[in-house]
Amino acid sequence: MRLVGRTVFAAALLLSWSASAEETSLTVPIIVPITGLLALEGTSQLNGANLAIAHAPPGLKIKAQTVDSGTAAEGGANALERAVGDKNVDFAVAPLFGTQVLAMLPVALENKMPILAPTGTGPVTEQGNPYMFRLYPHDAISKAAHIRYVVDELKLKRAAILYNTTGYGQSGFKYMSDYLSKLGGEVVFSEGVDLTAKEISATLAKLKAAKPDVILIQMHSASIAMVIKQLAAGGVQIPVVGNTTIAMPATAALLQPSDLKGVCAESAWWLEKGANPMTDRFLDDYTSKFGAMPDAYAIQQYDGLMMALTAVKSGARSAEDVRRYMSTSEYQGVAMSYKSDGKGNLAHSVVIVCYDGSSLTPKLVKRYDDVVAY
Amino acid sequence: MLRSAKLRLVVGLAALCALASWPLVMSSPYDLRLFTLAGVFAILAIGYQFIFGYVGELSLSQGAFFGFSAYVTGILAAKAGLDFAETFLASIVACVLLAVLISIPVLRLASHYFALATLGVGQVLLLLAIDWQSLTGGAIGLSGVPLPKLFGVQIGRGWPLLLFVWSFVLFAAIVAHQTKRGLYGLACHVVRQNAVAARALAIDPDAIRFAMFLLSAAIAGVAGALHAHTIRIVSPEGLDFKVMIACLTMAVIGGRTHVWGAVAGALLVVHLPEWLRGFEQSYVIITSSVLILILILAPEGLAGFVDRILPVATPERTSTVAASSRPSNLPAGEGVLMPSETPILAIRHLTKTFGGVHALNNVSFSLMRGSITAVIGPNGSGKTTLVNCMTGIYRADAGEIVLGGNEITSMSSDEIAARGVGRTFQNLRLVEDMSVLDNVAVARFRSEEASLGKAMLTGRRDSRLERARSHALHVLRQFGLDKIADARCGSLPHGIKRLVEIARAICLDPVVLLLDEPAAGLNESEQAELAGHLEGLAARGLTLLVIEHNMEFLKSLATHMVCLDYGELIASGRPSAIYQDERVVEAYIGRRHAAELGA
Known part of the structure; x- marks a missing residue:
């Protein structure tokens, strides 16, 4: 034993x-x-x-x-x-x-x-x-898809660009401006917003005065949520195509579904159950x-x-x-x-997602694979 | 005290050994990198001590100079491809030039205005760094800053870079030591503790603040340049206010005026968060708690804490200074000079208003050489305003003050003091944490032509300081204060402090001495002793002007008297005549009471 x-x-x-x-x-x-x-x-x-x-x-x-x-x-x-x-x-x-x-x-x-x-x-x-x-x-890739969607799908070419004064924001702004001009569009207004800014009503007033037909955004989570909220509160009806942070659940959770109605974003991911x-x-x-x-x-x-x-x-x-x-x-x-x-x-790969105003989950509207920079 | 000195020596040696062995024991590339970064920040903190510690100005631009220097290095090294020697020099020069530019408007400001203005400098530079993308790389910054290359040899990462950076720590420490140890350092200390007193001693606080501001900027330039070479990137984070907060923390935690305090502060502030990173999100709270705990236990910083538990043994300077050799510029002999009829200082039609109030209105009188003139008058009559106008603290609205044939009305306080007008203050303005000897010796600052440049070139023995102390000791001996020369002023009784302040003014070698209520707070025997000293000074040819309420004290002391009331000179003459003057009596006790008294 x-x-x-x-x-x-x-x-x-x-x-x-x-x-x-x-x-x-x-x-x-x-x-x-x-x-x-x-x-x-x-x-x-x-x-x-x-x-x-x-x-x-x-x-x-x-x-x-x-x-x-x-x-x-x-x-x-x-x-x-x-x-x-x-x-x-x-x-x-x-x-x-x-x-x-x-x-x-x-x-x-x-x-x-x-x-x-x-x-x-x-x-x-x-x-x-x-x-x-x-x-x-x-950024050269994601912004290429971003601008292609705006110009090719939405047929909009007069853009106002809001971006954070960070490396991320400035890099996105640079590519969006370049690509837009290459595709025959123009930047009618642009402004860098500090990461700590909590109120941008003066910026929005100048933006509206420039009469853009689309608002492009490249910002970090807290900033982009603040901008979207203020755009909604100000009744600004101009289409918004933002960067990936607005597609993030944690960012969307800072807003109401109605704030996000019609807001689109480029993102690198789209997961479907x-x-x-x-x-x-x-x-x-x-x-x-x-x-x-x-x-x-x-x-x-x-x-x-x-x-x-x-x-x-x-x-x-x-x-x-x-x-x-x-x-x-x-x-x-x-x-x-x-x-x-x-x-x-x-x-x-880059996807474009949009919110329909009824939920905090965006829907896939366009997928770009093997994107190349302009 | 001897035991404390020995213990300090042991602790100091142990700390030096610990510092030297630190990178030997903790010698991984990571540890060497942190030690190198700690060296960079130690330089920054040592530099900050010049403006924040030595002259007590809360400058919030040290981080801005640091970041600016890093950008200059980054742009010149990464973009223009210049060598270390060129970029290093350019970074320091750029910081000093920026400091000169800033100091023109900013150094005129005081306290929190100065702090806010210097804070603004950093914010402007930060915006420039972010927005001037073509030059600075924008918010991403500039990468590719090379390791320093000196005489064709690249300083490698690890030990070579560590030794390279710490050699500059040693350099900064030597500069700090040279600045602090001599007569210039004493003057800095007086400027920090009491700028008005400094001016009365012919020390120009603005010039010292300017020099310290520039020196701070230059040393920040050294740190910024080395930081760029160490982390190999420059970015707006280097200009962020967090850098300034880190610098302030190092200086406060370590100690505002001790070089080793700056080094200890930098080692702690750089290493503590790294040691505690294992606590993930909690490490920020733990780091802050530890720093707060240190401040609670040692509010004067680590260096001050050591000073508290192991006090510095004050060397008996009375035995080390050359007391036996009489300073050549002291008046020879002890003979008596009678007051002359030659006016040494004339006040003509002096007027000073504050808003609608005439503090002085068309006041004229003269001080004769060797005389003791008393200025009396009820409270608010303009006596202190008169002294403040005579010493340049206030600028008169009209009239003139002539000293020895030269007009001094529009001169600054320190210039007036340098021309021979000494003064004491109604509220004592001694430096409490300095010895009696040094409080008095610092009055020789102008005579000894002390300057920052000369302080840097001073050898092992500071002959200027030795001469100043020797002179001071002679003056103290005249007042019978030589036995307490090594005592700290803060520990002295009020009456002795009065005498020390007079001795300090005498050490300037003035031709006129203005005393603002010198007998205030003295008992009768002290008053008598003081009167004896003042008579002795006048007998040796010094002209005295005494503001005093104490008529008994003045009765036998003053040779001449003027009385002010509501800013106007209402009587002038011999004391016996002034005491009988109706207008003087009225001014003191009121018209009705005077009439009753007369009746």
């Missing part, structure tokens, strides 16, 4: 050892802004990353390491420098804040460490850094775990991190292996198909 017991114990030990031997251990630093003005977006990003870790391919033993990057330029770079000291780190999740990603690039390059960031800010993939992977469409089991699993688990619908930052971060984890599962054993996989492979995520264009831009 004792012998049987010892044999069973030894077999169990052996099995458990072999099981652990098959597991690949890795640490995933999640460097995101979870305090400060970008906390809302950063928390979505963090949620998406955490769900990806929960959904990681079997056989991966993952230790997530969340680090707040705040809003200081060096916040992300400091965190990455700390993260690369861990031998189990082969890639890192980087913040959505373009300026922080730019500061992280030299650290990533010197340590040969891939970083995955859901940022649209143009210059991050224009530095010739092979370790940078952008999970969100480049029942489309496929992968999407359903993502939506179900996300809503049950975080009590809210996912937004673009959550979805894109989920997809990007799943792609990197798939690389590890596929045999990537070093940061260089992960970089090679991310640079050359195609990955089908829940939002879209991801493939690098050689510069680290992985996302190339």
Whole structure:
């Protein structure tokens, strides 16, 4: 009896050892802004990353390491420098804040460490850094679809542009202005709005005086919600086509359905329940775990991190292996198909969604795949 | 006290060892990066101490200079491809030029107006950085700032960059030490504690504030340039008010005037959030709580806290200064000079109004060399206004004041003091946390021609400070105060403080000394002692003007007396005649009472 017991114990030990031997251990630093003005977006990003870790391919033993990057330029770079000291780190999740990603690039390059960031800010993939992977469409791409929809579908060409005076806002403004002029339109009014502004009635008065036929917006969540609310309160009947933040559930939740009537937005994602089991699993688990619908930052971060984890599962054993996989492979995520264009831009699909005024959930009106910049 | 000095030495050495071994023990690239950034912010905080600590002005533009310098470096290095030596120098010069430009309107302002105006500078620069996209890269900023390259050698990340940055910390610390330790540093301290007293000692607070503002900007320029090279990007975040708040926190937490306090503050403020990041969202609250706790336990900062528990042993300067060698410019001999009939200072038709009130109306009289002239009059008669006009604190609306044949009416207080008009104050204006010796010695600032430039070039021994202290000690000896020369003024009784203030004015070598109620708060024996000193000064040729209510004190002291009432000179003459003058009696006790008294 004792012998049987010892044999069973030894077999169990052996099995458990072999099981652990098959597991690949890795640490995933999640460097995101979870305090400060970008906390809302950063928390979505963090949620998406955490769900990806929960959904990681079997056989991966993952230790997530969340680090707040705040809003200081060096916040992300400091965190990455700390993260690369861990031998189990082969890639890192980087913040959505373009300026922080730019500061992280030299650290990533010197340590040969891939970083995955859901940022649209143009210059991050224009530095010739092979370790940078952008999970969100480049502004050149998303704004191309944005303007194509306005000019080709809505047939509107006299635009007023409101944007935040941040890297994100200015980058979007630049591309929208350029593309509009290339397609024969004109910007009749434009104004940069500070991220902390709470009231823009003077700006709206000037905007109305310029008589635009469409209002284009490139702003962060809190700002765009404030603008949409004030446009609705002011009875402004001009069509609005905004950026992805107005399509985010957390932003829409700040408004009434009537405020959003007729408001459209470009976005990098469109998830529909029942489309496929992968999407359903993502939506179900996300809503049950975080009590809210996912937004673009959550979805894109989920997809990007799943792609990197798939690389590890596929045999990537070093940061260089992960970089090679991310640079050359195609990955089908829940939002879209991801493939690098050689510069680290992985996302190339854009959708246009519109609110009908009856709910806080927009409807898909147009999909642009493999969009190219003008 | 000796034990405290030894303990301070031990603590100081331990702190230095800890500082030196810190990057050796915590030597990962991440730790080295943080230590390098702490060095950058230590430079910024040391620079901020010049304006905020040494002269006590709440400037909120230090962050703006820091960010501006980073942009200059970023633009010149990343866009124009210039070398470190060029970009570094250009960044500092640009900051100093900006500070000069700002100081023209801003340094005229005081207290919260100064703070708000300097805050505005940062906001303007921030808007420029965001909107001038072609130059600054807009809100995204400029990336690709290279590592510093010196004499063809690139300073690598990690240890080389750390040592490079900390060599500038050492440089900034030396500049701060040189500024603080000499006669110039004492003058800064007086300016911070009491600018009016500084002017009365022929120290120009505006010039010192200007110099400190520029020095702050220059050191912020050093920090900003190094920051750009360290994080390799410049962006509007560098001009954000958060940088200014971080700088202010470092200076307050560390200590406003101690170099090592700035270094400790920077190390703490840079490292604390990093150490606590594991707490995710809560780390901001924990960091703030720790900083608040430090401020509660050590409101004077970490450096001040150390000073409190291990007080600085005051060296017995009375034994170290060259007391035996008599300063050459002290009056020789102890002979008695009789008052002459030559007016040394003449007041002609002096008028000063405040709104519709004539504080002084057409007042004229003269002070004869070696005389003791008393100015009397009821409260509100214009006595203090008269002294304030004579010393340049108020500008007279009409009339003139002539000193030794030269008009001084429109001169500034410090210029008037430099020309030989010393004064004391009705409410004492001594620097409480300075020793008696230094309170008096600082009056030699102008005579010793102390300046920031000379302070920088001072060697191990500061001969100017030694001469000033030697002179001060001689003056203190005349007043019998040499035994308390090393005591802090704040610890002295009121009567002694009065004498110290007079001694300080005497240390200026004035030709005229104006005393505003010198006997106030003194008991009879102290009054008698004071009167003896004043008579002695007059006997050596010094001209005195004394404002006083105490008639007994003046009776035997004054050689001449003038009486003011409602801003007008109603009587002038010998004290015995003034005491009998009807108008004087009326002014003091009222017309009806005077009539009753006469009857």
